[in-house]
Amino acid sequence: LPILTWLPNYSIKEYLPGDLIGGITTAVVRIPQSLAYGLLAGVDPINGMYTAFFSPLTYTFLGTSKHVSCRTFAVISLMLGSALEKYLTAYHLSVITSVTILVGLIQVALGICNLGFVAVFLSDPLVAGFTTGAALFVFTAQVKYCFGINLARQKAPFALVKVKLVWLLEFNQGIVIFKSCCSAIDYCELKYKKKLHNIPIPIELLVIIVTTVISANVNLNAKYGIDIVGAIPSGLPGPVLPDATMWPSLLSDAFSIAIVGFAITVSVGKLFAKKHNYEISPNQELFALGMSQMTCGLFRGHACAGALARSTVKESSGTKTQFSDVVSCVVILLVLLFIGPLLSPLPKATLSCIIMVNVRGLFRQVLQLPRIWGLCKYDFSVWILTFVAVALLGVDIGLLIGVAGLLLTVVLRVYKPD
Numbered sequence: 001l002p003i004l005t006w007l008p009n010y011s012i013k014e015y016l017p018g019d020l021i022g023g024i025t026t027a028v029v030r031i032p033q034s035l036a037y038g039l040l041a042g043v044d045p046i047n048g049m050y051t052a053f054f055s056p057l058t059y060t061f062l063g064t065s066k067h068v069s070c071r072t073f074a075v076i077s078l079m080l081g082s083a084l085e086k087y088l089t090a091y092h093l094s095v096i097t098s099v100t101i102l103v104g105l106i107q108v109a110l111g112i113c114n115l116g117f118v119a120v121f122l123s124d125p126l127v128a129g130f131t132t133g134a135a136l137f138v139f140t141a142q143v144k145y146c147f148g149i150n151l152a153r154q155k156a157p158f159a160l161v162k163v164k165l166v167w168l169l170e171f172n173q174g175i176v177i178f179k180s181c182c183s184a185i186d187y188c189e190l191k192y193k194k195k196l197h198n199i200p201i202p203i204e205l206l207v208i209i210v211t212t213v214i215s216a217n218v219n220l221n222a223k224y225g226i227d228i229v230g231a232i233p234s235g236l237p238g239p240v241l242p243d244a245t246m247w248p249s250l251l252s253d254a255f256s257i258a259i260v261g262f263a264i265t266v267s268v269g270k271l272f273a274k275k276h277n278y279e280i281s282p283n284q285e286l287f288a289l290g291m292s293q294m295t296c297g298l299f300r301g302h303a304c305a306g307a308l309a310r311s312t313v314k315e316s317s318g319t320k321t322q323f324s325d326v327v328s329c330v331v332i333l334l335v336l337l338f339i340g341p342l343l344s345p346l347p348k349a350t351l352s353c354i355i356m357v358n359v360r361g362l363f364r365q366v367l368q369l370p371r372i373w374g375l376c377k378y379d380f381s382v383w384i385l386t387f388v389a390v391a392l393l394g395v396d397i398g399l400l401i402g403v404a405g406l407l408l409t410v411v412l413r414v415y416k417p418d
Contacts (some may be wrong), residue, residue, distance in 0.1 A: 022319030023327025032204035037072035062288035065269035070383030102298035116282030122263035133390030135362035142352035182184035265306035
């Protein structure tokens with residue numbers, strides 16, 4: 001329990017102000033994205049909120065990073081959605097919770113066996129190429145909500161190509177206008193963020209509030225056929241047990257999610273640990289992340305990971321210790337207890353817009369390519385290979401091809417240095 005090493009020495013005067021501000025700021029940013037990524041994972045938006053509550057609460061006790069924001073993550077949510085393809089059924093939540101707990105078991109087992117070194121096999125170029133390719137799937141998966149297209153999930157390989165062909169068939173003009181307004185507001189955030197000295201603007205939360213009020217008063221669902229979130233229960237969920245009979249068919253998906261989630265989390269953790277001069281333990285991070293997954297799965301959440309964008313918000317807001325996550329969880333708890341049911345008229349187009357705008361950071365990783373080319377041609381090749389493989393063949397096969405390409409470059413470096 002790493003919490004026992006820092007909590008007894010906690011300085012209220014020195015740490016509490018920063019942790020309060022950081023926790024509240026992170027919660028404000030986390031709420032709309034958690035709703036959106038729940039939808040992306042193939043379950044109800046409220047299940048994303050359960051993840052936003054239970055994952056950082058568990059990580060506070062077990063994690064070694066002061067600044068990692070353990071929560072919903074676009075690529076992980078997409079991989080969960082892909083796991084649903086094996087089960088064309090209405091029991092989406094049962095599948096997601098089962099695979100989430102399986103992911104947790106895998107990560108805990110790896111952590112106990114001191115196998116944190118597996119992160120070495122997912123280098124930064126490979127992770128960047130993988131997440132950029134996956135971002136294409138994240139983006140296209142929201143088209144059916146933004147444009148009203150009756151779009152079934154396409155299976156790999158060449159799923160993206162199949163999706164593009166369906167895009168041209170039909171669209172709902174009301175949703176197009178609605179989505180355009182949301183995008184314009186998000187654009188304003190990008191334009192004026194620097195002028196506000198990078199102070200996080202809760203623009204996504206404002207978009208949710210405004211569109212919910214409009215939807216409730218105009219009755220967008222009945223008049224224009226725009227899908228809404230629907231009834232949202234208040235309070236915390238009771239525990240549910242996983243369906244272990246699904247585990248054999250979900251094992252490959254769970255293992256991929258476990259490795260990718262760990263690699264991303266450790267990469268973010270090392271970045272901030274180096275910046276603030278402290279150490280993190282990869283094996284303990286595996287254990288902490290695995291326990292967080294299992295807690296989320298038991299309480300109707302879904303798989304989580306540490307995301308760079310929200311961890312940056314957490315760090316830049318003045319966070320000093322993991323106690324900021326406790327503050328964040330208190331804010332989210334209040335939302336779950338009292339505010340959740342008020343969001344039932346929220347249009348799904350709003351959440352899809354939030355997802356599409358948030359993956360812009362993943363697309364911007366393409367801008368790293370000239371620098372990578374100048375530093376190492378092998379790393380550049382791994383980036384391109386992984387990206388193309390994921391985009392054309394799917395996230396699971398693409399990841400395997402990327403790892404195989406990385407191992408091949410290791411051999412080539414020995415015989416022919418770059």
